[in-house]
Amino acid sequence: MAHLLLVGTGLIGGSFALAARRAGLFERVTGYDRDPAVIRRALELGIVNDSLPGLTVPLGGVDAVAIAVDPRSVADTLVTLLGAGLNAEVPTFDVASVKAPVIAALQNRLGRLPSGFVPCHPMVGAERRGPAAASADLFAGGRVFLTPVPETSDSAVQRITAWWRACGAEVSLTAADIHDARVAATSHLPHLVAFACLRRLADVWDDDLTCFAGPGLRDFSRIAASDPALWRQIFEANAERVGDELAGVIREAERFLGLIRDGRFDALQAELDVAQATRRRLFPTDGAENDD
């Protein structure tokens, strides 16, 4: 009987359990969450079949481990599980949005990574939280990055790839450093900028501002509804790259501001043209309708 141990039964972990069970990957899901309210809710919702009282209890008969905890807690969690008897060859993955620091923390603690451990990052919208928001459809049409290291076993990569695909996601293999550099630009930067814009709106707050908040701002700022405690960890883990990206966008914004203040709107429009074209290259099928 295929048995999944799920550590962290919130949105991402809960959604993996639901999607994987719907796909027939596991018959039994045992959950653990350090927050008693979260594991209780996951049990009530049927996301997990049973729960562990703690992570130091001896583990036996586990066929797979999903570690869906915050980035800073991944290494501790995996080290604890290995200490409790988890076989290093059991396919195991995390879901942190930054990969190189997770790998470095594990190398620091263990010397080498367990051969069954495959660092993963499912890139899905997660401004909601908790088991009640979990959905078997969360990964459908999404993408999951796998950043294995040389000691990772091929069979673990293959099995975990198959699981994510069964959950409806596309899977991309890449190096952790490349992953972290790219997501600094495509994910961490937009989050930071959306937070900065909302921080600005707090400074100019007036209650009637809510009337003037339309669909453009709603979509633009959806990611600023994300959990500050989680994003603080992500920004901290990827601080150098995130800082460089933010500095880069500040330079662009200052250039735009100079053009506006100098009344150089033809030049500004040329910049907007490049930006719009880039948006269309990134999302060719989305919002690209034009006069026909």
Add this chain to the structure above:
Amino acid sequence: MAHLLLVGTGLIGGSFALAARRAGLFERVTGYDRDPAVIRRALELGIVNDSLPGLTVPLGGVDAVAIAVDPRSVADTLVTLLGAGLNAEVPTFDVASVKAPVIAALQNRLGRLPSGFVPCHPMVGAERRGPAAASADLFAGGRVFLTPVPETSDSAVQRITAWWRACGAEVSLTAADIHDARVAATSHLPHLVAFACLRRLADVWDDDLTCFAGPGLRDFSRIAASDPALWRQIFEANAERVGDELAGVIREAERFLGLIRDGRFDALQAELDVAQATRRRLFPTDGAENDD
């Protein structure tokens, strides 16, 4: 027979015609667009019943006028229509995203505004363009700002309010200056920042970046798919306020960058908390789920 003259038969104008006709407000819609391809498409799609060869032909029997052209062309269009015999009391509105410059341009040309003219701004997502994108549902659940001036007749305000409500929108009356200041913060700023972030991505472009573009970036940057020629006009028309808002967000971003580079992540998280709380105040029903 109620007869609407629609000048500008693109997304916004076409959607108003479709929504208003569905609501039974007009039996006949006569269209004009300076782009022959756009008016031809609007005719083919049945958005307008017939078309004017030009705006200087004598106008008779028009009960309402919608001027859905770019902000810079509103005053010219209305002055031309009045010259062609449009009665100044006929309920007439524009849809420009900036109101005070439209009003000032008309005051400059006409001394006082026609009593039937009600400056309007439907705040709806418009990153699509053209008559083919027009929809009778575009305004449903949206909001339209009306910024009448002292000489605007109450009956024009009442009739145009009723039309927008019949199209499914909420209507808010406000002063043009207040409108322009608020939308600088809630609409023009996010557009400018989204353009700046996409301009940054153009600088660090690598073809595999598309793989790393997830749902967060998609929603955040949807407004950067908007028409650069239109947005250049909006930024130009509201330049001082837009510049001040952009300067404000640059200061916030620099503060965030300083905290990141100094490793002060507790302080950064406190800023993210304020930003997230502000997002939730703006959109209380949206993406606010939490652990339960």
